[in-house]
Amino acid sequence: MPTPTAHTAAPDPATELGALLETAYDLDGVRLTRLPAGQNTINYRADDAGGVLFVKHYLPGTDLAAEREAIGQSRLAGEHGVPVAVPRPTRTGGTIATTDQLAVSVWEWMPGRTVEDGLTPGQQEAAGRTLGLLHTAFADHPAAAGGESRRLAKWRTTDPAAKATATVDQLLDSIADRPTPDSFDTEAVRTLTERRAALGHLPGLIAGLPDGMTTQVLHGDYSAVNLHFDGDTLTGVLDFLPPAPELIAYELGRIAFDPRTVVHDPDWIGAGVRLVDAYRRANPHHTAADTTGCARIALIQLTTSLYGVKDHYLKPGLLQDDLDAFWLLRHEAATRLLDQLPDVEQALAEAAGPQ
Structure with missing residues (x-):
């Protein structure tokens, strides 16, 4: 034995x-x-x-x-x-x-909770005001001295549409090879096909970015999942990233036109403008381009990102079901922003007033 x-x-x-x-x-x-x-x-x-x-x-x-x-x-x-x-x-x-x-x-342990279905008007005010305070605090951070946004430089000097399109095609091929597609595969084919078409708008979106946008150190990931609220009071800003130069407009547009707001709030344009107004009042260092260009920056970022669906097929995350849902949410938000960008930018310009 x-x-x-x-x-x-x-x-x-x-x-x-x-x-x-x-x-x-x-x-x-x-x-x-x-x-x-x-x-x-x-x-x-x-x-x-x-x-x-x-x-x-x-x-x-x-x-x-x-x-x-x-x-x-x-x-x-x-x-x-x-x-x-x-x-x-x-x-x-x-x-x-x-x-x-x-x-x-x-x-x-921070009081409050994250908001998963879009910020209330009071929460939008608080998020914009706090971001303005944060950017004011970091305005002279030495880590941004003489630096430029690597994100903006990449958009302007490479072909982000070509790279994203190649990845979309890779993902679609991967789905086509699956013997028995599931419900997410079906949604992925639909949304990836739509995204492939949307990528054709990228050159014009990038060419239309305003001059004079501010670059400085930011929070790095100022999004709804990293904000805690108790009612309309913002009680905690979490998960900062290491200091690096980035566009104010990137971080402002990302929270003002958060996918949860764009998809779940019938007046999402007004909601975004409300947050930007609160930010504007709290940060004396911003330029007009920072606020009027923030929605376009948010749209470019959403359009070039395949976060969630890419993970699903190439390298699943810790909580992949959440990432799957987030991909669908972000794709819907990108579609709405692209369809209504002229209206959004007009509303932002009117709110900013004469420059």
């Missing part, structure tokens, strides 16, 4: 995570609950006798130096009155604790 082979059980990630929290943060016996949010980190709610904390578990290969820079951005914004989560320092005063297998940061 053969001798049974001994197998060593793989370490339990939750056990290892709990041990790291104890040794690095003096958090003994915390109860961890995984949260159904986050595509680039695994996130947990941590309960212990001292209260509730937020734990961010970084995936293997994460650039931890960049993550530490991002945490520094959050702290800087907080010093200027932006409501941000406060990172809990490790025993040695660091912001990220590591072992050979794990890397985590721990944060205070």
